[in-house]
Amino acid sequence: MNSFNENHSNLAIDTIVQLIWKLGAQTRAELSRISGFSRSTITLNADRLLSLGILIEEKPKGSEGKQNKRKCLMIRKDRGVFVGVELDAYRCEVGLCNIMGKLLCSTSFAVDFLLGPDEIYRVITAKIDELQSELTQGENTILGIGVGLPSPVDFAAGYAVHPAFMPGWHQWPIKDMLAKKYCCPVFVDNEVNTMGLGEAHLSKRYREKNLLFIKIGTGIGAGLIINGEIYRGNSGLSGNIGHIQVDCRSEQCQCGKVGCLEAIAGECALREKAERLAKEGKSPILAKLYANKGHLTLHDIKDAVGSGDRETLYLLQETADVVGTMIGRLVQFFDPKAVVLGGKQVSFGPQYIDYIRSGILKQATPWVKSDFEVNISKFGDKIGVIGSAMLCISSLISSGLTLEEQL
Numbered sequence: 001m002n003s004f005n006e007n008h009s010n011l012a013i014d015t016i017v018q019l020i021w022k023l024g025a026q027t028r029a030e031l032s033r034i035s036g037f038s039r040s041t042i043t044l045n046a047d048r049l050l051s052l053g054i055l056i057e058e059k060p061k062g063s064e065g066k067q068n069k070r071k072c073l074m075i076r077k078d079r080g081v082f083v084g085v086e087l088d089a090y091r092c093e094v095g096l097c098n099i100m101g102k103l104l105c106s107t108s109f110a111v112d113f114l115l116g117p118d119e120i121y122r123v124i125t126a127k128i129d130e131l132q133s134e135l136t137q138g139e140n141t142i143l144g145i146g147v148g149l150p151s152p153v154d155f156a157a158g159y160a161v162h163p164a165f166m167p168g169w170h171q172w173p174i175k176d177m178l179a180k181k182y183c184c185p186v187f188v189d190n191e192v193n194t195m196g197l198g199e200a201h202l203s204k205r206y207r208e209k210n211l212l213f214i215k216i217g218t219g220i221g222a223g224l225i226i227n228g229e230i231y232r233g234n235s236g237l238s239g240n241i242g243h244i245q246v247d248c249r250s251e252q253c254q255c256g257k258v259g260c261l262e263a264i265a266g267e268c269a270l271r272e273k274a275e276r277l278a279k280e281g282k283s284p285i286l287a288k289l290y291a292n293k294g295h296l297t298l299h300d301i302k303d304a305v306g307s308g309d310r311e312t313l314y315l316l317q318e319t320a321d322v323v324g325t326m327i328g329r330l331v332q333f334f335d336p337k338a339v340v341l342g343g344k345q346v347s348f349g350p351q352y353i354d355y356i357r358s359g360i361l362k363q364a365t366p367w368v369k370s371d372f373e374v375n376i377s378k379f380g381d382k383i384g385v386i387g388s389a390m391l392c393i394s395s396l397i398s399s400g401l402t403l404e405e406q407l
């Protein structure tokens, strides 16, 4: 085969896999129409992908017995798995997904960053091995790994850069370590970026759209998705909204500045403010919970809100308004199709989301179109681990590199 034909063939192979992965099952005729490749090019390369076991060809489910239903080409899903690793401030989740991003199994464990990267890496790999052993041999081949870290990340190098609270992780080579151990491609990114990417790929309504994913938890961060791709900025810092100053007179932030969004509306700030309400006797339910334990959790705050405690509800409204106002300003700047919310604080429920939504709309109306949406992630607290796996899958599919070897 001469080099032109070889390049042409690789392009056709990459295009066929990319189209089926993005659009779902397709007939050969549909693929020819969408891609612009001739029927004979599609046939030649589809047959090659079938013989390699990368695709399967069958009638779509539910069409059995129907005469006119043509066979469709689909991605074979049981050829191996992709690992997703999500590291948070206090916890790590490891999961295995199939090539379409479906989570097959996952496990999580508490993380103490003071233990250093070597020990945390040791537990992560032990969990990967544990999950892998639960699946059938052959189907459990690891084809790639995606990692989401709670810090700025050098995407090309695959490590954290000057993380705020992860001692020893600056330039710690997690990508190289995992790639060497599992002999597969590894991709590392900021965890909110991976969440946004997962949402953009797996929610049909957001596919190929501009999306703002906001994680509200211990930290507050944004993932910017432009036309279905992560926008990383110049130094991997894009979306670092937690340390934008929203009030120059108030709380000290751990980053050294005053009045950062995170210092006012993040988990620690919320707990401290709730404890103040308890100590000052302004909230009887929080005072009782605090007297029993000596501290308060997000769960306690949720319980107080559920019981209709007026002061806790006001606290929630106040902090949600600060977050919503900030997001509204970002919406004015970025003009996304949707804002998707994730992170622990989303579990406060619909009222908290409504407060944030009204804060956003107060800022962004009347400039956003009527189809603009504010929603919570439909994948709940699994979006981090699914998004990390999707970082790897989408990077491999879109690059087309080593497709035959990897998929």
Ligand SMILES: [Zn+2]
Pocket (backbone or CB within 6 Å): 242, 243, 244, 253, 254, 255, 256, 257, 260, 262, 263
């Ligand atoms: Zn700060």
